Amino acid sequence: MNTPQTMHRSLCPLSTALDLIGDKWSLLIVRDMCMNKSKYCDFQNSPEAIPTNILASRLRKLESNGIIVKHPYQTKPIRHEYYLTAKGAALLPVIQQLAIWAHQHMPDSLPPPEAFLSAKPEDLIRKRDNQSSV
Numbered sequence: 001m002n003t004p005q006t007m008h009r010s011l012c013p014l015s016t017a018l019d020l021i022g023d024k025w026s027l028l029i030v031r032d033m034c035m036n037k038s039k040y041c042d043f044q045n046s047p048e049a050i051p052t053n054i055l056a057s058r059l060r061k062l063e064s065n066g067i068i069v070k071h072p073y074q075t076k077p078i079r080h081e082y083y084l085t086a087k088g089a090a091l092l093p094v095i096q097q098l099a100i101w102a103h104q105h106m107p108d109s110l111p112p113p114e115a116f117l118s119a120k121p122e123d124l125i126r127k128r129d130n131q132s133s134v
Helices: 013-021 026-034 040-044 052-064 092-105 114-118 121-132
Strands: 068-075 078-084
Touching: 013 026, 026 040, 026 052, 026 068, 026 078, 026 092, 040 052, 040 078, 052 068, 092 114, 092 121
Parallel strands: none
Antiparallel strands: 068 078
């Protein structure tokens, strides 16, 4: 029986990946997490200006599919920080290459920041683990 997380247009690996992260916003949230953003307000302040209802929806979708986890950092009112899982951090080389491709082939795009290009998935997991233990 299919659940919302496992329903796909086809079993093509590219199609199944796009079903999960191929919308207009999800990879931008992952990009922000790769650049040390972790709070809801951090994502809202990104230059793309994601609407709050869409941000909340994408964070829920990414969490339910094991791309991110959330941890409370405040109780009244409850607020969460979001971190990439190992599965989510494994997207880093994909989005790095996509950013390089865009810069090479889209004349108006900026060069990817060196800190972004030099990041490694294992570093993102360590950051999350270090934050969780604080």
